[in-house]
Amino acid sequence: MNQAIIYSASLALSLALFSGQDIAFAEAPPAAEACVVCHNDDGISDDPHVPTIAGASAYFLENQLAIFNAEARPCATDYFSGKEQVSAENHCAALAELSEDDFVTLAEYFSEQPFRPADQEVDAELASQGESIHAKSCDRCHSDAGGLALDDAGILAGQWKPYLIKQFELLKAGERWQPDKMAPEIRKLSDQDMKALANFYAREGKN
Numbered sequence: 001m002n003q004a005i006i007y008s009a010s011l012a013l014s015l016a017l018f019s020g021q022d023i024a025f026a027e028a029p030p031a032a033e034a035c036v037v038c039h040n041d042d043g044i045s046d047d048p049h050v051p052t053i054a055g056a057s058a059y060f061l062e063n064q065l066a067i068f069n070a071e072a073r074p075c076a077t078d079y080f081s082g083k084e085q086v087s088a089e090n091h092c093a094a095l096a097e098l099s100e101d102d103f104v105t106l107a108e109y110f111s112e113q114p115f116r117p118a119d120q121e122v123d124a125e126l127a128s129q130g131e132s133i134h135a136k137s138c139d140r141c142h143s144d145a146g147g148l149a150l151d152d153a154g155i156l157a158g159q160w161k162p163y164l165i166k167q168f169e170l171l172k173a174g175e176r177w178q179p180d181k182m183a184p185e186i187r188k189l190s191d192q193d194m195k196a197l198a199n200f201y202a203r204e205g206k207n
């Protein structure tokens, strides 16, 4: 590689980092008004049943919006009926009101917000059981204890335990779309395994 190419590559990289930072401090786009009652402006959830969506990859987030829109994961109807400020009757309906462009903008915006782990208790014994289940069955797709956004598989490390346990149950029951190769690993999980994994991910969020 000659000097000019090295220079322009590093310039491009620093520009990319710079514009990434710009987005991180930008205000939420108008379409996010329909989201912030539950997910907050910064995508960090303070409700154990609402996932933190900050910092997951834009690709993963956009897919989830499309998946809700196609009703290929449960629409969280119970959750919506309890919220006076929200007019949509459930999560699928909330997204049906938006355009494809909104999905792209929202996914991009929330992916640029820095992730912060949930502040929650960890059962050390369960967490260490969870660590071996994760190593055997999950780590090949959810690296860094499920903390790597680049895997395009959500962020598990530091996610709320009650949210995670509900997802394990929905996935095991076949009620939420999942990759073909994940399904057999999820099917093997007992209730105890689910608690163990949730505590492992909660512990890893603190590291």
Ligand code: HEC
Pocket (backbone or CB within 6 Å): 031, 032, 034, 035, 036, 037, 038, 039, 049, 050, 051, 052, 053, 061, 064, 065, 074, 076, 079, 080, 083, 086, 091, 094, 095, 098, 106, 154, 155, 166
């Ligand atoms: C009334 C509260 C509420 C509102 C409003 C809401 N959400 Fe959610 N969102 C939830 C809940 C609860 C879940 C978890 C559903 C479940 O348990 O399966 C969720 C899940 C998600 C997920 C999946 C995250 C993951 O890790 O799988 C994404 C992405 C998301 N919401 C984005 C949005 C966006 C974008 C908006 C605005 C257009 C929005 N939400 C509006 C409550 C809400």
Ligand code: HEC
Pocket (backbone or CB within 6 Å): 051, 060, 063, 064, 067, 134, 137, 138, 139, 140, 141, 142, 152, 153, 154, 155, 164, 167, 168, 177, 178, 179, 181, 182, 185, 186, 189, 197
């Ligand atoms: C073959 C790869 C693969 C394996 C093995 C795998 N996963 Fe996944 N997982 C994925 C992908 C890809 C997604 C994103 C799916 C989507 O876009 O809806 C995902 C999504 C998830 C989600 C949803 C996260 C969220 O924020 O909504 C959970 C929870 C999860 N996986 C748990 C597990 C656990 C626990 C194991 C091990 C028992 C496991 N996965 C094994 C690939 C895998």
